[in-house]
Amino acid sequence: MRIRLTVNGTENTLEVEPRTTLLDCLREHLGLKGAHAGCEHGVCGACTVLFDGVAVRSCLMFAPQAEGTPITTIEGVTPGPGELSPLQDAFCETHGLQCGYCTAAMILVAHALLADNPDPSRDDIVEAISGNLCRCTGYAQIVEAITLAADRIRGSNRPSELRR
Amino acid sequence: VSAGHYRFVSTDRRVRGDRRFVAGKGRFVADIDLPNTKHIALVTCPHAAARIISIGGVSAPSLRLSAIVIISDVTIAAAPWLGLAVNRWPTQSLTLR
Numbered sequence: 001m002r003i004r005l006t007v008n009g010t011e012n013t014l015e016v017e018p019r020t021t022l023l024d025c026l027r028e029h030l031g032l033k034g035a036h037a038g039c040e041h042g043v044c045g046a047c048t049v050l051f052d053g054v055a056v057r058s059c060l061m062f063a064p065q066a067e068g069t070p071i072t073t074i075e076g077v078t079p080g081p082g083e084l085s086p087l088q089d090a091f092c093e094t095h096g097l098q099c100g101y102c103t104a105a106m107i108l109v110a111h112a113l114l115a116d117n118p119d120p121s122r123d124d125i126v127e128a129i130s131g132n133l134c135r136c137t138g139y140a141q142i143v144e145a146i147t148l149a150a151d152r153i154r155g156s157n158r159p160s161e162l163r164r
Numbered sequence: 165v166s167a168g169h170y171r172f173v174s175t176d177r178r179v180r181g182d183r184r185f186v187a188g189k190g191r192f193v194a195d196i197d198l199p200n201t202k203h204i205a206l207v208t209c210p211h212a213a214a215r216i217i218s219i220g221g222v223s224a225p226s227l228r229l230s231a232i233v234i235i236s237d238v239t240i241a242a243a244p245w246l247g248l249a250v251n252r253w254p255t256q257s258l259t260l261r
Contacts, residue, residue, distance in 0.1 A: 033195040034188025074188030088186035092178055100185030107186060 003067045007032065008076030016063050023047045025063035026073060034074035034104045038133070045132035048105035049073050055112040057131075074104035077111060086156075087111060087149040096145035098136040105132050110146045118154050122147070202230055 005012050007030060014029050023040075026032045026049065038046030040059045047059040050072035077085050087110050090096070097103040106129060113120055113128040120128070125146045126139075134142060184190055209216075219232055 027195075032188075033192075034190075036192065037194060078187050084183065084186060091186045092182040093176075095179065095182075097182060097185055100182075100190045101192065103185045103190075104188045 001064060003064050005030075005063065005066055005071065006069070007071045008073060009070070014063070018062065018064055020063045021059050022049070022061050022063045022066050022071070023058035025066075026058060026071075029063075032073050032075050036101055036104065038101070043133070044102075045105050045109070046102055048108050048132065050108055050112060053112060053115060055109045055131075072108070072111075074108060077107060085111075086152045087114070087146070090145040090149035090152065091142075094141045094145040094148055096137060096141045102132055102134045106134065106142055110149065113146070114150055114153060118150060120146070120150055 001016065001018050003014055003016060005014060005025070007026065012030060014025065016025055016029060020029075021040075023035055023037060026035050027037070035049055035058055036046040037059065038044035040047075042057045042060040045057060047057055048055050049058045050056075051061075051066065052069045053072075077088065079085055084092070085107075087107050091103060091107060096106070109128055109132055110125075113125065117124060122143060125143050129139070129142060129146075216234075219234070
């Protein structure tokens with residue numbers, strides 16, 4: 001069937017099987033390999049994308065269901081070529097990743113969190129990433145990265161003398 | 165020895181490879197598109213012990229099924245590499261339709 005998907009601000013017309021998952025569609029049809037297939041049944045969160053700003057598991061929905069709703073993948077988070085968003089930069093700075101498999105999803109979940117709550121508590125952050133498994137970093141640095149990014153984003157419009 | 169020799173000691177270092185991972189540009193095995201790559205689905209038997217009489221009913225056109233492979237195919241195909249392939253299912257006999 002023919003569907004129109006808006007991914008990272010670009011509208012794409014695609015011919016897909018109705019049973020194609022959004023994850024397979026993004027990876028195989030659109031070549032966006034930043035969303036990863038982990039468990040493929042909604043446990044690990046590696047396939048997370050933003051569905052109209054809300055973090056969802058792209059392995060648990062069909063591509064046709066996403067028609068008409070803006071999708072953001074990790075490729076759409078980067079502000080420009082060679083640039084990183086404050087969250088991406090914070091993950092690098094605090095060593096919030098090792099193998100990098102869960103990282104794209106963690107960053108998208110954090111983006112959704114900070115869009116909703118610019119000043120999250122540690123519990124808010126832990127709750128937000130609770131649906132995403134990381135098997136190497138141990139979560140402490142991931143929480144640290146999100147805290148640091150939240151702090152920086154909140155501080156970005158403050159006069160420099162008031163910044164921490 | 166001047167302090168310059170120790171400029172990396174106790175300083176905050178960034179991992180060079182991190183940038184591509186946070187940008188979604190990590191390259192994992194599943195991200196590599198090789199021409200004519202086929203996907204494999206393992207079908208497990210729902211019975212604890214049974215004899216396979218035949219395999220059929222899997223000809224959905226949308227699946228673009230290229231082959232059904234059973235264990236004896238694997239042991240035969242892998243024999244040159246294994247040298248001595250051990251067939252753990254010596255009694256099975258199956259003709260593919």
